[in-house]
Amino acid sequence: MTTQSTEQVIRETIDRVLTRVNALSEPGPGYTRPSYSDLETLAHAVIRDEAEALGLAVTTDAAGNLLARMEGQDRSAPALHVGSHLDTVGQGGAYDGQAGVAAGLALAAALKAEGQVPPVDLVVIVTRAEESVWFPASYLGSRGHLGRLTRADLEVARADTGRTLADHMTAQGLDPEAALQAAPPRPAHFIEFHIEQGPVLDQAQEPFAIVRGVRGGLRYRNAQIHGTWAHSGGAPRDQRADAVFAFADLVTALDAEWGRRLDAGEDLAVTFGRVDAASPVHAMAKVPGELEFCIDIRSEDDAVLDAMDGVLKDMIAGIETARPGIRFELGAQSRSRPAALSAGLGDWIAEGATARGEAPRRMLSGGGHDAAAFAAAGWDSVMVFIRNWDGSHCPEEGMDPADLARGVAALHAAVLSGAALPEMP
Amino acid sequence: MTTQSTEQVIRETIDRVLTRVNALSEPGPGYTRPSYSDLETLAHAVIRDEAEALGLAVTTDAAGNLLARMEGQDRSAPALHVGSHLDTVGQGGAYDGQAGVAAGLALAAALKAEGQVPPVDLVVIVTRAEESVWFPASYLGSRGHLGRLTRADLEVARADTGRTLADHMTAQGLDPEAALQAAPPRPAHFIEFHIEQGPVLDQAQEPFAIVRGVRGGLRYRNAQIHGTWAHSGGAPRDQRADAVFAFADLVTALDAEWGRRLDAGEDLAVTFGRVDAASPVHAMAKVPGELEFCIDIRSEDDAVLDAMDGVLKDMIAGIETARPGIRFELGAQSRSRPAALSAGLGDWIAEGATARGEAPRRMLSGGGHDAAAFAAAGWDSVMVFIRNWDGSHCPEEGMDPADLARGVAALHAAVLSGAALPEMP
Structure with missing residues (x-):
């Protein structure tokens, strides 16, 4: 049962995280935080601050991804990861990436405020370098977490600086060789909230949807x-x-x-x-x-x-x-490569939505997302799309934080429903 | 009769003028002399120097066009003007404009070397601002000479600097108001030698042609x-x-x-x-x-x-x-506007060519040229196209100075043929 005060915590957390992260940008129009830039690192530090204020245990992996863990009832079960990235395209919008990170923190904040312990560990995850406009290679940050970086990836040059990924990682205090050698973590669950980047939900007047696959x-x-x-x-x-x-x-x-x-x-x-x-x-x-x-x-x-x-x-x-x-x-x-996402994890969230009187549609993602990289690595991975308008990857990119809050509330309901998470694939 | 030494003077003058003018350019590739720039003014000074060395009387008009006059036998008849412009597009070629100025000087040099007096005054004319890539308006320099500048022309901004034509004229020591008030000169004859800016002559293996009209x-x-x-x-x-x-x-x-x-x-x-x-x-x-x-x-x-x-x-x-x-x-x-050129003046040059065993074709000009502005002002105006290859308005722009010399020799033969110039239109 999601109470009125829970909804308030979710909404306030979303608003605060978006505001704090978006204060970090190159001069406008829009928002610009290049991959593996100082601004991206500063945005990660905001999330560390928010997560530590909630009492979560914060770590970073060798590729510079941030993981903030709340202990669950079953510590040995695969953890539930919720998150996204904080880099943007040049002159991008206020929600692409940011919304998914805010969603993870909002869920953690709601559970903390209620004194609830999730059934499994909840990990708010913030990836690096999702926007391949900077380094022309897909999902560098999440592949770094998954132990799937290659030496060729480290040599890819950033479009604006001409300097390599290894160079930029080093400049952010990271060890590229360690990222290359990182062992794949045990597959777990991954949920990414993200604006739709298309007009379908807006035209249908639906606040959010479950994503069944990501285009290649x-x-x-x-x-x-x-x-x-x-x-x-x-x-x-x-x-x-x-x-x-x-x-x-x-x-x-x-x-x-x-x-x-x-x-x-x-x-x-x-x-x-x-x-x-x-x-x-x-x-x-x-x-x-x-x-x-x-x-x-x-x-x-x-x-x-x-x-x-x-x-x-x-x-x-x-x-x-x-x-x-x-x-x-x-x-x-x-x-x-195209990625099919987890029907089971999508159904699990959808049941939480149903309990709240929502009926999210299943749809396809046109854009590539970290969720595809997690799915490719054998994770139980799914996305939730939030209605958006006026385009994406642009300063005008629109989203109503209330829609995101409704999606997070559905996930919150699923977490507390007692329904079992899907078996790992 | 064009002697071997006359041909040598024509060829040497062409080569020297092209070399001296093209030494004046912004850094390459190619040649860049913006309209009403210091570089254009310096190029005009080269022609003044060349013309004065031949004993020609050099003047400039209010718009900064240069006129170098050799007295003819009939001082009261409309003069024969031969020339073109010395500004270039950005990263342009070595011949567009330059070739037509070199042709005028080469004709004057040949007549001087032989001690010949042309039937009418011969005026080597060097116009300003023919390349409308700088000031987006057609034939500013020649219209200035023809008393056809408008106040709106003076306000046109140069694409690279954003400053007006009036501003740039003033910076070159000119008086824009005087240019605006200039009375139209008495219509006369105008001949412009110019590279073809197309592949027709090159593919037909013909050195030069008479131009019957200019596309609008x-x-x-x-x-x-x-x-x-x-x-x-x-x-x-x-x-x-x-x-x-x-x-x-x-x-x-x-x-x-x-x-x-x-x-x-x-x-x-x-x-x-x-x-x-x-x-x-x-x-x-x-x-x-x-x-x-x-x-x-x-x-x-x-x-x-x-x-x-x-x-x-x-x-x-x-x-x-x-x-x-x-x-x-x-x-x-x-x-x-499209401009029909003078069939009579074209025939007069063609007869000089025929006397030398050449048979220039009549063709159309795709590009706009000062000759169109002179024709529009009631002048007896025509062009001679010189074979070119590898494009025009580009660093690779190709022309054989020997082809230009053959065209000038044809005009030289016409001048000395005794054939009457056409009646004014």
Whole structure:
């Protein structure tokens, strides 16, 4: 039974944590805390402060992730981890990551305020480096916790500084070699609250949902089109190698393919997040000879990602043939695998919601999240999506803390329901 | 009759002028002399030095254009002006503009070396501010000479400094008000040698050609597409307002329209010289909510430009309907009228070429040039195109000075042929 005062503790904790964390940012608009930056470390220190005030035992792992543990009734059972990350994209929003950490602390605060002991250990977990816009590699922080970092990961350069992950970890007082050697912890339960990053719940007027899976991604972060510079009035159409027209061919062809595959029932999303034909050499009176772009293809089905990589390359070959002088260079591919999340853990939370008169839908996550890394490592891992609007990864990113509080209250009800947590997978 | 030593003087003058002018540039790659910059003024001083060494009478007009006069046999007839400009685009090439100035000086040097007096006054003319990439307005320097500057022109801001034309003129020791008040000079003859800025002559293996007209231009220099920022994995396809996909729709639609109009015999060129979806807010994991671009549409037929402006706006309306949330903002339009050049003056030069065993083709200029401004002001104006390769408006811009020398020799032969210059239009 969630009392009125419990709801108040949940809500106050959420508001306070969001305010304290978001006070730490590079100058706006929006919020900017790069991965493995001083600002990310300061945000972790806020959570340490909050957790210690609740009497939780705080540790950090070799990769700099923070774990704040409240002892449960059964100390030998796999612990229930609740958390997310505190780094942001550049000029990001107030909730992506932060909301999931606030949720974990709010649950712990509610249990403490009531004098309740959870059935198993509750661990508020704060990961590092979830936003791969900084280090172009997926889930570096959570993979660090899971003993799944590779030596290649340590050499990845941060986009803004050009310095390696190892370098940035060292600058934050961490030992990259120790993170590399870290033994995988025993798999446990992991729940991540996160804004939806899409309009589905907002349009359906639903406060939160259970996430059944996380899309995987296929990315070319530094693709280029090489053509031929020419005068905009002087070059005949059939002798141009115009990088912008070639790019438009690709976008239009992939747009049509995307529509066809959705119609066929496949899951797919295609985004060109960055297009750059705006160097000092580009000018109105010049046929553009160069264009840089990135492409992000996502699906819940790895086979669709494989197929789309082939389609992309076939399309490029076709454009190169149709436009002599045009040459695409896709550059390095990065890939994250789709992850099915725990139906059992989702049901367990949903039962808590049902007890409170809520009926959260099951849905898919378009974005990649730490929960996918935990699932891939054999953890019993699930997400709760919170309604959001005005986009995500942007200063306008909207969320009502009351919606997050309703989700946390559902989890709180599940924790106190006496219902058994799922068996580990 | 052009002797071997005359050809040598022409060639040596061309080489020396190109070398001296191109020594004046911002750091490379390529050559950068902004309009109404110190570097442009220094380049004009080189021509003053060269012209005075030939004994020509050098003056400048209120807009800072340079005129170097060699007296002719008939001092009362309209003078024969030969020249071009010395400003460049950013990171431009070694010949655009420079070649036309070198040609004028080479003709004067050859006549001086031979002790010949031209039938009418020969004026080597060096204009200012032809490259509208700096001040977004067409033919500012030559319009200044022609008494056609407007007060609005004086307020145009230079793209790199943000300071007005009036400001930059003043900084170069000029009086903008005097330029504004300048009386139009008596119309005369104007010949501009210029690289082709296209591959036609190079592919046909022809050294030079007579230009029968200059395409006009319809431009939107600062167009924008506004959409909605969203997460690249989270936003369903049918609810996105993706600025990049909207842009690709426009490019693809205009590409098809361009092909249809060429097939129908119309003259048209379409270029998106600059595309910018690469701000700090743009990122791989974001559906792009903003894109900036410029569009440059050219034709020898003003009616085609008018029609294309309508087509462009209809296409935009269609895209906005098909993609809710997308809004185009074309911004200010700038326009230059197509110009028919002087068939009579072209024939007069061609006869000089014929006497030397050359058969220059007649062709169209895709790029706008000062010759169009002179033609618009009632001058007897024509251009000679020189074969070029590897593009123009770029560091790689190629031209063989020997080709330019062959064109100048043709003009030299015309000057000495005794054939009358055309009547003024």
